Amino acid sequence: DAGVTQSPTHLIKTRGQHVTLRCSPISGHKSVSWYQQVLGQGPQFIFQYYEKEERGRGNFPDRFSARQFPNYSSELNVNALLLGDSALYLCASSFGPGAANYGYTFGSGTRLTVV
Amino acid sequence: GQQLNQSPQSMFIQEGEDVSMNCTSSSIFNTWLWYKQDPGEGPVLLIALYKAGELTSNGRLTAQFGITRKDSFLNISASIPSDVGIYFCAGQPTSGSARQLTFGSGTQLTVLP
Numbered sequence: 046d047a048g049v050t051q052s053p054t055h056l057i058k059t060r061g062q063h064v065t066l067r068c069s070p071i072s073g074h075k076s077v078s079w080y081q082q083v084l085g086q087g088p089q090f091i092f093q094y095y096e097k098e099e100r101g102r103g104n105f106p107d108r109f110s111a112r113q114f115p116n117y118s119s120e121l122n123v124n125a126l127l128l129g130d131s132a133l134y135l136c137a138s139s140f141g142p143g144a145a146n147y148g149y150t151f152g153s154g155t156r157l158t159v160v
Numbered sequence: 161g162q163q164l165n166q167s168p169q170s171m172f173i174q175e176g177e178d179v180s181m182n183c184t185s186s187s188i189f190n191t192w193l194w195y196k197q198d199p200g201e202g203p204v205l206l207i208a209l210y211k212a213g214e215l216t217s218n219g220r221l222t223a224q225f226g227i228t229r230k231d232s233f234l235n236i237s238a239s240i241p242s243d244v245g246i247y248f249c250a251g252q253p254t255s256g257s258a259r260q261l262t263f264g265s266g267t268q269l270t271v272l273p
Contacts, residue, residue, distance in 0.1 A: 049202075078260065087164075087248050087263030088203070101260050135202050142259045148193045149261065151202030 047072070049138045049152035057158045058126050066121040066155045068136030076100075076142050077119040078149065079111055080135040088135055094119055095142040123157075131159045166249055166264030173239055174272050181247060181267045182233040189251030192225050192232040193261065197246045206247075207234070239271050 050069040058064050070077050076095040080088035090103035094113035108124045123130055133156050137149035166183045173179055183192075191210055195203035207218050209225035209232060216223055222235045232249055246268050250261040 080261075087166075087250075087265050088261075090260035090262070093260055103260065137261075148191075148205045148208045150205065151195075153200070153202045156200075 049136055049150055051134075051136050051152035051155050053155060054153065055156045055158075057160060060126055060128060060159055062126050064123050064126060064157060066123075066134050066136075066157070067118065068121070068138075068152060069118045070136075070138030071150055074138040074140050074150075075117055076139045077113055077117065078137040078139070079119070079121045080137060080151075081105070082133040082135055082154070084132070091121070093142060100142050126159045128159050131157060133157075164249060164251060164262055164264040166267055168267060169265070170268040170270070172270045172272060175239060175241060177239055179236040179239055179243070179269060180233060181249075182231060183249035183251070183264045184231045185251055185262075186230070188229040188254055189262075190229070190254045191252035192223070193250040193252070194221075194223050194232070194234045195248045195250060197248060197266075203248055236269075239269075241271050241273065244269060244271050 052067045078093040079091040081091055082088040091105050092111040093101040097113045111121045113119045133154040135154045136152045139149045164183050164185050193208050194206045196206055197203045207216050207223040212225055212229045213227050214225040220237045224233055246266045248266050249264040252259050
């Protein structure tokens with residue numbers, strides 16, 4: 046079975062540009078969450094989507110947005126990139142919005158570097 | 161906001177030794193999770209805890225959900241080289257429509273031969 050798939054794996058962008066990151070959850074999972082992991086720290090929650098609706102938003106500026114598609118895949122968009130947006134962006138998949146059924150399964154992430 | 165204090169920040173141990181790390185929270189969680197992350201990869205779930213007082217094992221790993229619901233620990237017995245990595249605790253809040261995880265800052269484990 047395919048795990049959580051994220052694309053691209055690596056990305057280099059210039060300050061002020063826009064970026065779109067993509068995530069395909071595990072088959073049968075209806076919830077996708079996005080996390081930002083800065084080097085040396087634990088992941089920080091950005092968004093959660095369940096059944097195509099936003100269920101939660103972390104403490105991130107409006108430059109960050111996301112959506113979930115009918116097939117439960119998801120996109121994370123970041124506008125007006127800043128140097129501080131450089132991080133590993135992780136997508137987590139789960140059957141429902143909670144951590145039941147063995148918690149969240151993470152993808153390998155997209156490494157975003159802003160120069 | 162909720163904060164998780166994870167300790168120790170790093171550990172250097174000899175192969176075969178036991179390891180213990182813990183997390184404490186300023187708020188109550190209804191779920192505690194322990195993840196391991198290797199370089200360039202996403203976190204991989206090791207153990208999930210859903211009830212206060214619960215003690216769960218996964219091979220050489222044992223974790224407990226504290227009675228107060230504000231803490232959890234992870235023990236690794238008889239460490240081996242492949243245990244090297246960063247270990248994160250994560251808690252899920254008791255309320256709110258989103259079930260986001262709050263992560264600790266991680267414990268970097270190095271196993272010396």
